Amino acid sequence: MMNPSELKSLSKFLSLILRHEPEHIGLALDDAGWAGTDSLLEKAAASGRPMTREQLETVVETSDKKRFAISEDGLRIRANQGHSIDVDLGLRPAAPPEVLYHGTATRFLESILATGLDKRQRHHVHLTTDPSTARLVGQRYGVVVVLTVDAARMHAEGHTFFRSENGVWLTDVVPARYLSAGI
Ligand code: HQG
Secondary structure, three states, X not given: OOOHHHHHHHHHHHHHHHHHOHHHHOOOOOOOOOEEHHHHHHXXXXXXXXXXXXXXXXXHHHOOOOOEEEXXXXXXXXXXXXXXXXXXXXXXXXXXXXXXXXEEEHHHHHHHHHHOEOOOOOOXXXXXXXXXXXXXXXXXXXXXXXXXXXXXXHHHOOOOEEEOOOOOEEEOOEOHHHEEEOO
């Protein structure tokens, strides 16, 4: 069995490979972001990061945010969201809840309130229904501030939202007029 820090380390490695740099181990993803599990295991081992199939499955099952999905036939794996590489997850537009949250650092606030929330390196801006999740995300960057997004008004005014397999709300950009600081 893996201990929590081994699980976290493997989860971070999978995030790197399945969201950002599959070429790091010479892996190819298809257009929808899927990689063959056999191929992943083989190439990870060949590049010095061996893992068993059971360990891979454990990471997928225990990921707190359900970051990864294994296909029903068990042959393929992908990240549910968070990519910087170009993949089409095939998400359908969906109506968001009234309010969503985004956690960030206070040092980004001036820029965000001037130009809105951008997707930066990723495909979308990431939003959550849960203020405490937003707080944890923001803490990664420094002193945290949780922004409240008027998602209902954005949606009513023509902005498209998607909900990833693991419940993250995604949109292209959040113009500053829909944002308020604090919850
Ligand atoms: C900031 C985690 C200045 C933005 C989470 C954020 C999430 C701006 C950073 C997922 C800006 C981008 C994504 C502007 C945005 N001026 N700063 N105009 N617009 N920013 O990592 O949302 O654990 O790309 O506030 O749960 O922090 O990896 O996005 O601070 O779902 O599964 O630029 O990562 O999931 O950072 O995190 P990121 P994020 P995992």
